[in-house]
Amino acid sequence: MLRTILIYGVIAGLIVIVPMSLMLTFGPDGDHGGGSVLQGYLTMVVALSLIFIGVKRYRDKALGGVIKFVPALLVGLGISAVAGVIYVIGWEITLQATNFSFIESYATAMLERAQAKGASAAELEKITKEMAAFKTQYADPLFRLPMTFVEIFPVGVVISLVSAALLRNSRFLPARQAGA
Numbered sequence: 001m002l003r004t005i006l007i008y009g010v011i012a013g014l015i016v017i018v019p020m021s022l023m024l025t026f027g028p029d030g031d032h033g034g035g036s037v038l039q040g041y042l043t044m045v046v047a048l049s050l051i052f053i054g055v056k057r058y059r060d061k062a063l064g065g066v067i068k069f070v071p072a073l074l075v076g077l078g079i080s081a082v083a084g085v086i087y088v089i090g091w092e093i094t095l096q097a098t099n100f101s102f103i104e105s106y107a108t109a110m111l112e113r114a115q116a117k118g119a120s121a122a123e124l125e126k127i128t129k130e131m132a133a134f135k136t137q138y139a140d141p142l143f144r145l146p147m148t149f150v151e152i153f154p155v156g157v158v159i160s161l162v163s164a165a166l167l168r169n170s171r172f173l174p175a176r177q178a179g180a
Contacts, residue, residue, distance in 0.1 A: 001058060001062065001071075001074075001075060001078075002078075004054050004057060004058045004062070004075060004079075005054070005075060005078035005079050005082055006082060007054070008050045008051065008053065008054030008057075008079045008082075009054075009078065009079040009080070009081065009082020009083045009085075009086065010082060010083075010086055011047075011050055012047040012048050012050040012051070012079060012082075012083035012086075013047070013082065013083040013084070013085070013086020013087050013090065014086060014090075015043070015046070015047035015050070016043055016044050016047040016048075016083065016086075016087050016090075016152065017086060017087050017089075017090030017091065017094075018090070019043060020040060020043065020090075020091075020094070021090055021091075021093070021094040021097075024094055024098060024102060025094060025097050025098055040151075041155065044152055044155045045155060045159070047083065048079075048080065048083060048152075048155055048156050048159045049159065050079065050083075051076045051079045051080060051156060051159045051160055051163050052076075052159065052162075052163040052166075052167070054075060054076075054079050055067070055072050055075050055076050055079075055160075055163045055164065055167050056163075056167055056173060058072075058075050059072065059167055059170075059175070060175035060176075061175075064175070065170050065174060065175035066170045067167060067168060067170075068168055069164050069165065069168045070164075072163065072164035072167050072168055073160055073161065073164040075160075076156070076159065076160025076161075076163050076164055077156070077157065077160050079156070079160070080152075080153055080155075080156025080157060080159070080160055081153070081156075083152060083156060084149045084152045084153045084156065085149070087148065087149070087151070087152045088145055088148045088149050091148050092145075092148075100139075103134075103135050103138050103139075104135075107131035107132075107134070107135060110127060110131055111124065111127055111128060111131065114127050
């Protein structure tokens with residue numbers, strides 16, 4: 001089980017973080033809003049589909065085609081946790097490689113978005129103060145690391161629940177018999 005969790009978790013984590021890191025390191029300054037958030041979460045869903053594949057492989061190869069809900073859920077959560085740790089490590093490497101430019105461009109994008117919506121001077125001042133406070137918080141690894149982990153882990157929990165619910169039924173995508 002541990003081998004399955006590690007293999008699929010590492011692969012899922014890398015599928016999420018590598019494109020994101022390359023985009024932030026070498027790409028143009030992106031809009032830190034709707035488009036990039038949607039793209040990020042879609043990448044997470046695609047990568048974390050490996051939870052389903054990992055649970056199915058564990059069910060079929062290690063358990064002879066039968067798995068109960070809780071063990072399936074635990075394998076899925078394990079894969080999610082490993083993917084989350086890889087994501088956090090990759091994000092930290094990206095932040096170091098870009099000299100933390102993400103937080104500056106994020107704060108600038110939030111301020112520009114408010115200006116484009118016609119925010120008053122008082123509202124802009126409030127956003128500026130909030131972004132300054134956020135920059136200070138984000139500089140603290142005890143704030144940043146769990147916050148980064150929580151970006152990906154809930155997606156993995158949902159996919160783990162769905163995978164466990166589907167794969168506990170041995171008739172759902174049954175294991176192929178050797179020679180069949």
